Amino acid sequence: MSENNTIIELKNISKSYDKETMVIDNLNLEIKKGEFVTLLGPSGCGKTTILRMIGGFETPTEGEILLHGEDISKLPPNKRPINTVFQKYALFPSMNIYDNIAFGLKIKKLDKKTIDEKVKKALEIVDLEGFEKRGVATLSGGQQQRIAIARAIVNEPEILLLDEPLGALDYKMRKEMQLELKEMHRELGITFIFVTHDQEEALTMSDKIVVMADGKIQQVGTPCQVYDTPSNVFVADFIGESNIFNGRMVGSGKVRFCHTDFECVDDYPVDTKIEAMIRPENVHIVKPSEGMLKGKVYSSIFKGIYYEILIMVGKYEFTAQSQKEIPEDTEVGISIDPDGIHVVPYNIHKNHFEGVVDEELDVKFVDFSMKVDLTKLFDGATIKEGALYGKNGALIETAGKKIDAYFDPEKSDLSDNPDEGIVQGHIISIIYKGDHYSYIVRSSNEIDYYADDDYLWNIGDFVSVVIPEESIEYTLMG
Amino acid sequence: MKFTRSKLAIPYIIYMVLFVVLPLLVVCYYAFTGDDGNLTIDNFRNFFTNSKTMGTLFYSLVIASATTVLCLLLAYPTAYILAKGPFKRSDVLLILFVMPMWINFTLRITALKEVLSMLEGNLALHPFFNTVICMTYDFMPFMVMPLYTSLSKLDDNVLEAAADLGAKPWQIMFKLVIPMSMPGIISGVTMVFLPAMTNYVVLDMVYNSTFIMGSLIGSYFSSYDWHNGSMISVILLLLIFAISAFSSKLSKEELNKKTVQGI
Numbered sequence: 001m002s003e004n005n006t007i008i009e010l011k012n013i014s015k016s017y018d019k020e021t022m023v024i025d026n027l028n029l030e031i032k033k034g035e036f037v038t039l040l041g042p043s044g045c046g047k048t049t050i051l052r053m054i055g056g057f058e059t060p061t062e063g064e065i066l067l068h069g070e071d072i073s074k075l076p077p078n079k080r081p082i083n084t085v086f087q088k089y090a091l092f093p094s095m096n097i098y099d100n101i102a103f104g105l106k107i108k109k110l111d112k113k114t115i116d117e118k119v120k121k122a123l124e125i126v127d128l129e130g131f132e133k134r135g136v137a138t139l140s141g142g143q144q145q146r147i148a149i150a151r152a153i154v155n156e157p158e159i160l161l162l163d164e165p166l167g168a169l170d171y172k173m174r175k176e177m178q179l180e181l182k183e184m185h186r187e188l189g190i191t192f193i194f195v196t197h198d199q200e201e202a203l204t205m206s207d208k209i210v211v212m213a214d215g216k217i218q219q220v221g222t223p224c225q226v227y228d229t230p231s232n233v234f235v236a237d238f239i240g241e242s243n244i245f246n247g248r249m250v251g252s253g254k255v256r257f258c259h260t261d262f263e264c265v266d267d268y269p270v271d272t273k274i275e276a277m278i279r280p281e282n283v284h285i286v287k288p289s290e291g292m293l294k295g296k297v298y299s300s301i302f303k304g305i306y307y308e309i310l311i312m313v314g315k316y317e318f319t320a321q322s323q324k325e326i327p328e329d330t331e332v333g334i335s336i337d338p339d340g341i342h343v344v345p346y347n348i349h350k351n352h353f354e355g356v357v358d359e360e361l362d363v364k365f366v367d368f369s370m371k372v373d374l375t376k377l378f379d380g381a382t383i384k385e386g387a388l389y390g391k392n393g394a395l396i397e398t399a400g401k402k403i404d405a406y407f408d409p410e411k412s413d414l415s416d417n418p419d420e421g422i423v424q425g426h427i428i429s430i431i432y433k434g435d436h437y438s439y440i441v442r443s444s445n446e447i448d449y450y451a452d453d454d455y456l457w458n459i460g461d462f463v464s465v466v467i468p469e470e471s472i473e474y475t476l477m478g
Numbered sequence: 479m480k481f482t483r484s485k486l487a488i489p490y491i492i493y494m495v496l497f498v499v500l501p502l503l504v505v506c507y508y509a510f511t512g513d514d515g516n517l518t519i520d521n522f523r524n525f526f527t528n529s530k531t532m533g534t535l536f537y538s539l540v541i542a543s544a545t546t547v548l549c550l551l552l553a554y555p556t557a558y559i560l561a562k563g564p565f566k567r568s569d570v571l572l573i574l575f576v577m578p579m580w581i582n583f584t585l586r587i588t589a590l591k592e593v594l595s596m597l598e599g600n601l602a603l604h605p606f607f608n609t610v611i612c613m614t615y616d617f618m619p620f621m622v623m624p625l626y627t628s629l630s631k632l633d634d635n636v637l638e639a640a641a642d643l644g645a646k647p648w649q650i651m652f653k654l655v656i657p658m659s660m661p662g663i664i665s666g667v668t669m670v671f672l673p674a675m676t677n678y679v680v681l682d683m684v685y686n687s688t689f690i691m692g693s694l695i696g697s698y699f700s701s702y703d704w705h706n707g708s709m710i711s712v713i714l715l716l717l718i719f720a721i722s723a724f725s726s727k728l729s730k731e732e733l734n735k736k737t738v739q740g741i
Contacts, residue, residue, distance in 0.1 A: 055642060057641075077641040077642045078642070084638070086639055088635055091636075091639075092639075092640070094654070107645055
């Protein structure tokens, strides 16, 4: 199953620090020899934890880490042919540059002459020749980072792990180091696993990007793949900017959103609920008479190489890019090419919750319990004296029956009054959908609720999800 | 009238002049005069020619060194575990550890004497051993505190980097942890060594009849030899100055090396 050129493989890896919260949830990943792989995701998504498990600083709670087909998940860091470059450099302050770089070689008991040569070579690679005698304190941040890289590569590891190594550098320095790291990767020919939350950095440097959120892999692909064909709205929103709209398929290669039909390249059965994503650079601004949509510019912001134009089309907001400034209140048309629209089917597993009927005919879900009109679930049934009787008058044993509840995110709202909604939690994700925001609210029992709201809340806000009782659909399971 | 900072210092300055500076000048006057009231350096010469005073100095240094080494050996692992162990509230644990310091030390040593006499029988048979044990017990918190502070500042990533580069746990300990916690070691050693040189109350309590620097001065004064007693005080003072100047120079150097990481 694992091909010859696979160097490291993560199999069913899970990690939790306490029993309740999963930091990494059943993750599988295969990395090929010589690849430059970037783990990309917002902070707290588990990317650093993955790196630390590969490096040997953490042990997975479950699963295997296979290096050349052998499980190394329990090996200590000093027994792995893997070296790490830490975010805050982690140089040894009590040693000079030479001793820092020679540290690993001295432990391997190489002879002095070999160590001297290797240290010199490593300093050449990072462009700091002649720095051997300098103290760590005399170096700038960028130089310290180079020494940290030299200290790792001098050991000739099979895999080099880089944990946000450029995070502490200023913008220009970071750009420079990005190119140099890529150059080093080419020269050394070893596998680089790079962690960053900076999507631009990931797109610039990687052969392969692993987009992560919430302890799970969202998408694995080349920079082009994750940018052009994001597998879900999270990826589209996190990498670059995107106009995202809810819609549905209306024909073969025909999709409808913003009350308009568009041609598109992706094809799904008619009436499939979808999410359409359009990159700002694919939103063409044309004369009002030539556009598929008509709108009015309400903001035009200079961004250096282009203007970011916000256009209101009815109640929907579009972000577009333009080479020249377009004054506010200009009437414009919008035209989108079929290959500028990327369509993914709406995740139908959202907002389905399993509950159990109890003795009082209430339905108990993980986070809440509900009075449900059970007579609607059992054809012709009636309730008498707190028990359910079927059409033929026979008692129906309801306790323990499983019921699925579903609600449409569009029909829900958020409120900061905890008693107003049926369930409370913290907002963990926000995605703008042109005329409203789409939220994920996570309850204290780690259940996710998808809800839409017109108002902008913040990540981490404690809210309650308000769902009108009549919008909850119940079905009898099994 | 406005309260300036210099005015706020007046009460302490009065106190210091009355109870620190003036007595010190008196001590210096007696140290460099003879019974006839003339200036002399005989007292100084006496100190270095008298086998009793030199012997006491040597014994004090031995007691202080033994106490310091024992304190360091016991406190270092403890401080390491407190600083780097898997405790959520290591600061609370630390307070529990130094809490005995809040009880008067004669009470603590009285209690420790009971334990020691249960183990040894007659305490007077092991005066040196008992003195070192009691002093170690007394001064331990002064060693744990600075060690804990410097060890908890140690960057975990640096230790992980060493493991990553192939170092075994003992190599990390000797090549990195100990050198990097040097400022803590230096200040802990200073804080234990200096008081251990003079603390004669502990010796008295465990029936150690040997003189230590503190009790030597006392014995001269009680026999009304103000001049030689004062000279010993002055020499001890100079010794303490020298040791603390040396250790603060050392820790400053270490600190300069340490400022490295913080950018």
